[in-house]
Amino acid sequence: MQRIQISDTTWNRLLALRQGDRAIASAEAGYRLYAPIAGAREPFVLAQVGQSLDGRVATPSGDARDVSGRDGLVHLHRCRALVDAVLVGIGTVKADNPRLSVRMVSGPQPVRVVIDSRGLLDGSEGLFHDGGAPVLVFRSAGIAGRPLPAAEVIALKPQDGGLAPADILAALQDRGLGRVLVEGGARTIARFLEARLIDRLHVAISPIIIGSGPAGIRLSPIDQLACAHRPVTEVYDLGSDILFDCRLERDFGALRASGRQGQQVRVANQG
Template identity: 25%
Template sequence: MQQNRNKTPEDYMRQVLDLAVQGAGKVSPNPMVGCVVVKNGKTVAAGYHEQYGGYHAERNALKDCQEDLEGAELYVNLEPCCHYGKTPPCTEIIIEKKIGKVYVGCTDSNPRVAGKGIQILREHGILVETGILEQECRDLNEVFFHYMEHGTPFVAMKYAMTLDGKIACETGDSRWVTGEEARTYVQCLRNRYRGIMAGIGTVLSDDPMLNCRMEGGRNPVRIICDSRLRIPLDSQIVKTSSEIETIVAWNPREAARWGSQTEETVKKLEQQGVNLLEVPLKEQQNQLNLCYLLQKLADRGIDSILLEGGGTLNASFLQEGLVQRVYGFIAPKLVAGAQAKSPVEGRGISRMKDAVELQQTEVMRYGKDLCITGRIGGKTCLPEL
């Protein structure tokens, strides 16, 4: 047992958040949740949601605790669940252990919970206080809340550029824009987000793997936007699709319009393990309907996407208002070149006051490189491509 002197509920909730984040990359589409139990000023139990399908944080903290927990205080960043799913409800064990008071960071947006867990605890005589570090708790699970409240994946756009705004030289060479420390952090992002998306242009020019190279990490589901079905059968993506879940979004009519041998290509891709997802084109355009695509990905349980596309795909997502967060890595390099690619292309805006602005920005340093990240709120209004 750990003696805690003069600790506030906020102090305990910070401990809870530190525990919760250990579930990153392991629990989606569930939220990351931690739990700390305190009695007589001492921490007597702690736990977190360790893997999808496993016990939730509260049950992990309480199930093996040998202390008498009657009247103890329990701290958790998300409202305890109250329904039977893959595991029993957390409210049940909290009541069984005779916890006296529960401090909750934020309520659950899942309609199966959504205030019902708190209500059940109160009906059993347990005091409940909510809103402890509420914003920090929501921020930790921004993916979960977006997925629950909007029914579509949370999209984080990531790119690396030089100080003069280029993602590659005019020759197309792009290895490497940033240093090893920044690229290591990107592997952490690939572990955290459930899917990773790129356009066919990126596949044709770079032949990437789009896997997670972090020790103990989880490979994201690879999603390639390829309306004409041009992905090479000898690309790294296709050759490893039997090992790493891979989805290629395409449009049969568009592929046929360009004379692709679709029947033969489809057969060979499916034999390699590629999941082909037919997506309609956006009205009066020859690009895939991204809103439709995201909905189909959500139906498959993909709650978040790390967008590592080129400038065209990035512009399309921004124009549609489909990006929630941006990770912009900036390397202290200058490559110049009027034709060198930039991270967001398309037509662009005509007035600076109409620029898409990031909110809640943070600046992080990785070796010589910087990363600016922030949220995009509401619909963006970039012009049509």
């Protein structure tokens, strides 16, 4: 297992690669882990879960703050710094009130994206008031919702009871946001996974046993293990946490087909 320790030189090379520069490769394991994200030419979707040894991301009452160890959190902040946008579902905003910003490493701040198909955000949430990176909110067309301070609301036609991940990614791409980190929660990651729109899945496991509470990924039930995802995986030692870097089979043909058929019906600036 390769230990991840990133020197300032390597991190600066990764940030340069993210900006499109012809960066000099580094022999450090960290370069090998992060270069596919920093060097991705659009579109690229990374999903990340920080979970306990028993696969939980929070207690039943929703306490989720310290599931990941310090190095797991630094890893998450590195991932945020290397993408254009970080995306979460409304459940995560309601449970955690996250800032979705880069604080534990140097680097640019990604645009923040929330899927709130039923218009449940009320504008009091912290990310609308912290003066941070721009916020985009996806709603179902026809849902009025409350005015959201300084946010752009993008309305999409719902399909099969939800918003198609391909339409969401296409709308982000139209805004120059091609590298996307899907940060949770379980239902949001599941929708992108089941749509086969994730390139890489990072599962960071912390040596803590919670014993109950929500799982990091929840997919439709299968009967046979033969139907389980078995991604090609590399394992890294982050320090406090162990990281599984999984390559998934993605289908960006679906993104091109769906996203370019005019699913986006309205864009409104609010604030």
